[in-house]
Amino acid sequence: MSKSNLSFIILLAVGYAFWKWLDYLALPNTFTILLILLTVLCGVLWCYHRFVVLPKRTRQVIRQEQRTGKTLTNEEKLQIEPISETSEMLSSLFPVLAFVLILRSFLFEPFQIPSGSMEPTLRVGDFLLVEKYAYGIKDPVFQNTIIETGKPQRGDVVVFKAPKEPNIDYIKRVVGIPGDRVFYNEATRQLTLVYNKEGKPCNYSCDVKHFSYSDPKEDDNFGIIIGQERDGSPIYSDEKPLVLTETGDVEHLIHWDPQIPNATYMYQAYANQENYVTEWVVPEGNYFMMGDNRNHSSDSRFWGFVPEKNIVGRAAYIWLSLDKKQGQWPTGIRTERLFTTIK
Template sequence: MSKLFLPILLVVGFAVWKVLDYLQLPNTFSILLILLTALSGILWCYHRFSVIPRRKRQIARAEQRSGQLLTDEEKAKIEPIGEGEEFIASLFPVLAFVLILRSFLFEPFQIPSQSMEPTLRVGDFIVVEKYAYGIKDPVFQNTLIETGDVKRGDVIVFKAPTQPNIDYIKRVIGIGGDRVMYNEIERKLTIVYGQNGKPCEENCQSKEFEYSEAVPNDAFKAILGKNPDGSLIYGPSMLELTETGDVTHKIHWFPEPISEGFRYQQYDKQEYYITEWVVPQGQYFVMGDNRNMSEDSRFWGFVPEKNIVGKATYIWLSLDKEPNQWPTGIRTERLFTKIQ
């Protein structure tokens, strides 16, 4: 039975993973990691405090009866420990360290799409600070200890409201109480700041974002689709400019304005190509820096506080690749750069 322990465990683990994936739970990997850590911890404690002491006593008795020391081969036959069980138990310190690190401190994240270009590129591997806005339990994402607040301009990773089993990354534009106005033709943002999480009624402060001149950046091409052979269909070069709002950073525009206002959701007002959203308290309005190539709060609504995974802080690796393509090299100039 001991020889079958590891294969059986792998089959059971795979089955549990498929069930969790089918249920589309928001923290499938965390749940699996917790279960595996708990199992390895139980085996580690059982071996450390029960099996190994009992085995030592049995070896001591056998040596006392025989009057001579046992060889390693003879010792191995007394109270033998299954290789599978011993292997799982030996993983406990590593799994416990990874669980604590990933659940409460840092989590790696890979950029899968063009929605945050030019700030973040496909192939970037980033570090997400899990503790930036609060220590949360790794399964239900309830805040256990508050450590900070989400600020306008932060780049955050969060569970997609429409698909909680998928992580998204976007930039925070508005927080609770803010009135966000987006001009679809001029592609410009204006924020009327809320007060204590509620919409401002009088003596309001507002911020009209400023934009530099847009210039084509030939290093970034719009991807319009795929050919039958799987190769990508590229469009024109993206326009790059600097947006100055609550923070200053680069953004991209598609060369021609794209009218998508008919797809916008949860807005409070829409007229003359200007759409207005009032952000509910405890929720956030987010957008991608690649403004015309991003599915964000304009299309599926606000991000609840509970959905936030953490703050994107650094790029630790950047592979030179396109979406769904194999990497062709490493972008060394992007290694260990801070996300602005």
């Protein structure tokens, strides 16, 4: 085994061990940190080769050709100030890594739908593009806003770091923005919003939005997961979810279970709860999120509000959709969902 191959294997082993260590720390941006470090390493090598080794090689080639009176072949030139294969390969990756880092950190980030919490709007097997710049240009590690470009709006579908598990990305719909009072009736499954006044909770002469709903119908394209097999594959109920249109700040489809559950005892961070109606007052700098699959979504009703700093970006487009169910292999491609806008 050559030295270059051995060096490359050692580098991969060190990188993998570092990756697992970062995963163990449960940091919110493990992949980004690794990408930055690798880009810096490759960038240092690229600069060293470009501005030190290659000029030095050129000078020595000129001297050698003047001394011998003949033109050196490309093979002979490479023997002067030689560069190891590993070092050359890493430096050649720098332009690609730098492009990917800038694209992923400030413009677009890919995201895959892992569960059915946003059905029927988003399906398991959908691959999305998330607009990172929609709510501000942020530094890629600490997520501090560098340039303000906008704020999440009611009805936006956003990707964010889960408040209690910042190393995991969630995707939900924004229901309430700072200062809004959110009311959810568990018995009727209806939403009501009391809009904020200048970012503060409103208590008089308020604008109130009562969400409206179409007649629910069975959705034969989906199933209701009621458990898991020992191998992790989902167990589906014989019933089908109900699909209906919810009209609030935006109009979109949602799912309800045929049977109305009572999950109010699990709701957290609420201001008031009475007769199945729960009220939340969204704090400053936070947002209230809900999944479109209302009876199968872990969202702000259960674990509270999402700080603005946790928001990754707005889910904008579906660029690929594999025909699959949760825990199963794909069986095809949903061509009708390719390159569609998320609403």
